Amino acid sequence: MTAPQPLTNRIQKPTPNVASPSARPQTKPIQTPAALQDMLCTWVPGTTSIVRLKIGTEPGRERTLEVTSTHLSRIFGKEVVHDLYLKGRSKVMVTDQQLALLT
Numbered sequence: 001m002t003a004p005q006p007l008t009n010r011i012q013k014p015t016p017n018v019a020s021p022s023a024r025p026q027t028k029p030i031q032t033p034a035a036l037q038d039m040l041c042t043w044v045p046g047t048t049s050i051v052r053l054k055i056g057t058e059p060g061r062e063r064t065l066e067v068t069s070t071h072l073s074r075i076f077g078k079e080v081v082h083d084l085y086l087k088g089r090s091k092v093m094v095t096d097q098q099l100a101l102l103t
Contacts, residue, residue, distance in 0.1 A: 051068070
């Protein structure tokens, strides 16, 4: 067994600075998702590529747009157009940013 060395010969390591909980950087607040609206997509009768979009949640205040199926698939993905071909209609939740791309 070895005898302990005197304190003057030991190398002292600095203690890490432990920040108090109040000194920690503040985290960013969680961002809430953008407001979503319902959009019902149906084919315009007598056409093969024009889609009618009914946007809005209230029956009296809904907007109606007509776009090509190509334009619709570029914004919302091919799944929306796939449902149109299979069922004749598709319902999607859209953001204000996506709506801005439609007009």
